[in-house]
Amino acid sequence: MALRLGDTAPNFKAQTSEGPIDFYEYLGNGWGILFSHPADYTPVCTTELGKTALLSDEFAKRNTKVLAVSVDPLDKHEGWIKDINETQKTTVNFPLIADSDRNVATLYDMIHPNASATATVRSLFIIGPDKLVKLIITYPASTGRNFVEVLRVLDSLQLTANYSVATPADWKEGEDVIVVPAVSTEDAIKKFPKGVKVVKPYLRYTPQPNK
Numbered sequence: 239m240a241l242r243l244g245d246t247a248p249n250f251k252a253q254t255s256e257g258p259i260d261f262y263e264y265l266g267n268g269w270g271i272l273f274s275h276p277a278d279y280t281p282v283c284t285t286e287l288g289k290t291a292l293l294s295d296e297f298a299k300r301n302t303k304v305l306a307v308s309v310d311p312l313d314k315h316e317g318w319i320k321d322i323n324e325t326q327k328t329t330v331n332f333p334l335i336a337d338s339d340r341n342v343a344t345l346y347d348m349i350h351p352n353a354s355a356t357a358t359v360r361s362l363f364i365i366g367p368d369k370l371v372k373l374i375i376t377y378p379a380s381t382g383r384n385f386v387e388v389l390r391v392l393d394s395l396q397l398t399a400n401y402s403v404a405t406p407a408d409w410k411e412g413e414d415v416i417v418v419p420a421v422s423t424e425d426a427i428k429k430f431p432k433g434v435k436v437v438k439p440y441l442r443y444t445p446q447p448n449k
Protein backbone atom coordinates (compact mmCIF):
# COMPACT_ATOMS: atom_id res chain seq x y z
CA MET A 239 0.00 0.00 0.00
CA ALA A 240 1.16 3.52 -0.72
CA LEU A 241 2.77 5.47 2.10
CA ARG A 242 0.75 8.23 3.69
CA LEU A 243 1.52 11.15 5.97
CA GLY A 244 2.16 9.96 9.51
CA ASP A 245 3.28 6.48 8.41
CA THR A 246 6.66 5.17 9.50
CA ALA A 247 9.19 5.66 6.70
CA PRO A 248 10.43 2.16 5.82
CA ASN A 249 14.07 1.50 6.60
CA PHE A 250 16.29 -0.08 3.94
CA LYS A 251 19.88 -0.90 3.11
CA ALA A 252 21.19 0.23 -0.26
CA GLN A 253 24.29 0.67 -2.40
CA THR A 254 24.96 4.34 -3.06
CA SER A 255 27.49 6.55 -4.78
CA GLU A 256 29.02 7.07 -1.32
CA GLY A 257 29.09 3.39 -0.29
CA PRO A 258 26.55 1.08 1.36
CA ILE A 259 24.07 2.72 3.73
CA ASP A 260 21.38 1.86 6.20
CA PHE A 261 18.75 4.58 5.76
CA TYR A 262 17.96 5.09 9.46
CA GLU A 263 21.66 5.14 10.37
CA TYR A 264 22.27 7.68 7.64
CA LEU A 265 19.49 9.94 8.96
CA GLY A 266 20.57 9.64 12.59
CA ASN A 267 18.40 11.81 14.84
CA GLY A 268 17.83 14.55 12.30
CA TRP A 269 15.43 15.26 9.46
CA GLY A 270 15.67 13.57 6.08
CA ILE A 271 14.67 14.09 2.48
CA LEU A 272 14.43 11.10 0.16
CA PHE A 273 13.73 11.93 -3.46
CA SER A 274 13.58 9.97 -6.68
CA HIS A 275 14.54 10.66 -10.28
CA PRO A 276 13.28 8.97 -13.43
CA ALA A 277 16.76 7.94 -14.60
CA ASP A 278 20.44 8.92 -14.87
CA TYR A 279 21.60 11.21 -17.70
CA THR A 280 18.23 12.97 -17.92
CA PRO A 281 18.11 16.75 -18.19
CA VAL A 282 15.67 17.82 -15.49
CA CYS A 283 17.24 15.47 -12.94
CA THR A 284 20.67 16.86 -13.72
CA THR A 285 19.49 20.33 -12.68
CA GLU A 286 17.71 18.98 -9.59
CA LEU A 287 20.70 17.08 -8.24
CA GLY A 288 22.87 20.10 -8.94
CA LYS A 289 20.45 22.40 -7.11
CA THR A 290 20.32 20.04 -4.13
CA ALA A 291 24.12 20.10 -3.90
CA LEU A 292 24.17 23.90 -4.20
CA LEU A 293 21.69 24.11 -1.31
CA SER A 294 23.70 21.81 0.96
CA ASP A 295 24.35 24.59 3.51
CA GLU A 296 20.60 25.27 3.70
CA PHE A 297 19.86 21.61 4.38
CA ALA A 298 22.67 21.41 6.96
CA LYS A 299 21.29 24.51 8.75
CA ARG A 300 18.02 22.63 9.07
CA ASN A 301 19.72 19.47 10.37
CA THR A 302 18.47 17.64 7.28
CA LYS A 303 20.23 14.91 5.30
CA VAL A 304 19.30 14.37 1.68
CA LEU A 305 19.36 11.12 -0.26
CA ALA A 306 18.49 10.63 -3.93
CA VAL A 307 17.17 7.49 -5.63
CA SER A 308 17.66 6.42 -9.21
CA VAL A 309 17.02 2.95 -10.60
CA ASP A 310 20.28 2.97 -12.56
CA PRO A 311 23.43 1.12 -11.40
CA LEU A 312 26.42 2.59 -9.57
CA ASP A 313 28.79 2.75 -12.56
CA LYS A 314 26.24 4.88 -14.40
CA HIS A 315 25.79 7.14 -11.34
CA GLU A 316 29.53 7.80 -11.22
CA GLY A 317 29.70 9.16 -14.76
CA TRP A 318 26.49 11.13 -14.38
CA ILE A 319 27.66 12.77 -11.12
CA LYS A 320 30.74 14.04 -13.00
CA ASP A 321 28.42 15.61 -15.58
CA ILE A 322 26.26 17.17 -12.84
CA ASN A 323 29.30 18.67 -11.12
CA GLU A 324 30.56 20.06 -14.43
CA THR A 325 27.30 21.46 -15.81
CA GLN A 326 25.73 22.69 -12.57
CA LYS A 327 28.99 24.11 -11.17
CA THR A 328 28.81 22.20 -7.91
CA THR A 329 29.95 19.05 -6.14
CA VAL A 330 27.33 16.42 -5.43
CA ASN A 331 28.00 15.73 -1.77
CA PHE A 332 25.15 13.41 -0.83
CA PRO A 333 24.51 9.74 -1.70
CA LEU A 334 22.68 8.68 -4.83
CA ILE A 335 21.12 5.24 -4.35
CA ALA A 336 21.68 2.65 -7.09
CA ASP A 337 18.22 1.11 -6.93
CA SER A 338 18.59 -1.34 -9.83
CA ASP A 339 16.39 -3.93 -8.07
CA ARG A 340 13.78 -1.19 -7.38
CA ASN A 341 13.70 -2.10 -3.69
CA VAL A 342 13.50 1.53 -2.51
CA ALA A 343 11.25 2.54 -5.41
CA THR A 344 8.81 -0.21 -4.43
CA LEU A 345 8.95 0.50 -0.68
CA TYR A 346 8.15 4.16 -1.33
CA ASP A 347 5.71 3.56 -4.21
CA MET A 348 7.84 5.61 -6.61
CA ILE A 349 6.82 3.73 -9.74
CA HIS A 350 3.44 4.79 -11.05
CA PRO A 351 2.79 2.32 -13.87
CA ASN A 352 0.39 4.56 -15.77
CA ALA A 353 3.09 7.26 -15.93
CA SER A 354 5.94 4.85 -16.75
CA ALA A 355 6.27 1.10 -16.28
CA THR A 356 9.97 1.29 -15.43
CA ALA A 357 11.04 4.82 -14.43
CA THR A 358 10.30 6.33 -11.02
CA VAL A 359 8.21 9.46 -10.84
CA ARG A 360 9.68 12.54 -9.17
CA SER A 361 8.71 11.69 -5.56
CA LEU A 362 9.93 13.57 -2.52
CA PHE A 363 9.46 12.56 1.11
CA ILE A 364 10.35 14.62 4.16
CA ILE A 365 10.96 12.38 7.16
CA GLY A 366 11.06 13.67 10.72
CA PRO A 367 13.50 12.71 13.49
CA ASP A 368 10.76 10.30 14.68
CA LYS A 369 11.08 8.54 11.25
CA LEU A 370 7.50 9.43 10.38
CA VAL A 371 6.58 10.72 6.92
CA LYS A 372 5.84 14.46 7.16
CA LEU A 373 5.49 15.44 3.51
CA ILE A 374 4.94 13.65 0.20
CA ILE A 375 5.14 15.57 -3.06
CA THR A 376 4.95 13.91 -6.45
CA TYR A 377 5.90 15.72 -9.63
CA PRO A 378 5.77 14.37 -13.16
CA ALA A 379 9.07 13.54 -14.84
CA SER A 380 8.90 16.66 -17.00
CA THR A 381 8.63 19.20 -14.12
CA GLY A 382 11.64 20.00 -11.96
CA ARG A 383 10.90 20.55 -8.31
CA ASN A 384 10.68 23.93 -6.62
CA PHE A 385 13.44 23.72 -4.00
CA VAL A 386 12.43 27.04 -2.46
CA GLU A 387 9.14 25.33 -1.64
CA VAL A 388 10.91 22.25 -0.25
CA LEU A 389 12.92 24.46 2.15
CA ARG A 390 9.79 26.45 3.02
CA VAL A 391 7.90 23.28 3.99
CA LEU A 392 10.88 22.06 5.99
CA ASP A 393 10.88 25.36 7.91
CA SER A 394 7.15 25.09 8.48
CA LEU A 395 7.40 21.49 9.71
CA GLN A 396 10.24 22.39 12.06
CA LEU A 397 8.28 25.36 13.45
CA THR A 398 5.32 23.07 14.13
CA ALA A 399 7.53 20.46 15.78
CA ASN A 400 9.38 22.98 17.96
CA TYR A 401 6.82 25.70 18.75
CA SER A 402 3.27 24.33 18.16
CA VAL A 403 2.60 26.81 15.38
CA ALA A 404 1.32 26.33 11.85
CA THR A 405 2.02 28.48 8.81
CA PRO A 406 -0.60 30.26 6.69
CA ALA A 407 -0.99 30.17 2.92
CA ASP A 408 2.10 31.42 1.08
CA TRP A 409 3.93 31.93 4.39
CA LYS A 410 7.54 32.96 4.08
CA GLU A 411 10.36 32.99 6.62
CA GLY A 412 9.94 35.95 9.00
CA GLU A 413 6.19 36.37 8.55
CA ASP A 414 3.60 35.81 11.29
CA VAL A 415 2.56 32.23 12.01
CA ILE A 416 -0.64 30.67 13.29
CA VAL A 417 -1.24 29.23 16.77
CA VAL A 418 -2.35 25.62 16.33
CA PRO A 419 -5.95 24.85 17.38
CA ALA A 420 -4.74 22.49 20.15
CA VAL A 421 -3.32 25.48 22.10
CA SER A 422 -5.91 27.61 23.91
CA THR A 423 -5.69 31.39 23.58
CA GLU A 424 -4.96 31.64 27.30
CA ASP A 425 -2.00 29.26 26.94
CA ALA A 426 -0.89 30.91 23.69
CA ILE A 427 -0.57 34.28 25.45
CA LYS A 428 1.77 32.66 27.99
CA LYS A 429 3.65 30.64 25.39
CA PHE A 430 4.25 33.41 22.84
CA PRO A 431 5.60 36.50 24.64
CA LYS A 432 5.83 38.47 21.36
CA GLY A 433 2.03 38.64 21.41
CA VAL A 434 -1.03 36.89 20.02
CA LYS A 435 -3.41 38.61 17.61
CA VAL A 436 -6.88 37.02 17.83
CA VAL A 437 -8.73 37.58 14.54
CA LYS A 438 -11.31 34.87 15.32
CA PRO A 439 -11.22 32.42 18.25
CA TYR A 440 -9.84 29.83 15.79
CA LEU A 441 -7.56 32.19 13.84
CA ARG A 442 -4.73 33.51 16.00
CA TYR A 443 -1.42 34.89 14.77
CA THR A 444 1.88 35.35 16.53
CA PRO A 445 5.27 36.56 15.27
CA GLN A 446 7.55 33.74 14.14
CA PRO A 447 8.88 32.46 17.51
CA ASN A 448 12.46 31.72 16.45
CA LYS A 449 13.17 35.10 14.80
Ligand code: BEZ
Nearest residue numbers: 276280281282283379380
Ligand atom coordinates in the same frame (compact mmCIF):
# COMPACT_ATOMS: atom_id res chain seq x y z
C1 BEZ B 1 14.00 14.21 -17.13
O1 BEZ B 1 14.06 13.45 -16.18
O2 BEZ B 1 14.83 15.07 -17.31
C2 BEZ B 1 12.83 14.10 -18.04
C3 BEZ B 1 12.11 12.94 -18.04
C4 BEZ B 1 11.01 12.84 -18.90
C5 BEZ B 1 10.63 13.91 -19.69
C6 BEZ B 1 11.36 15.07 -19.64
C7 BEZ B 1 12.48 15.18 -18.82
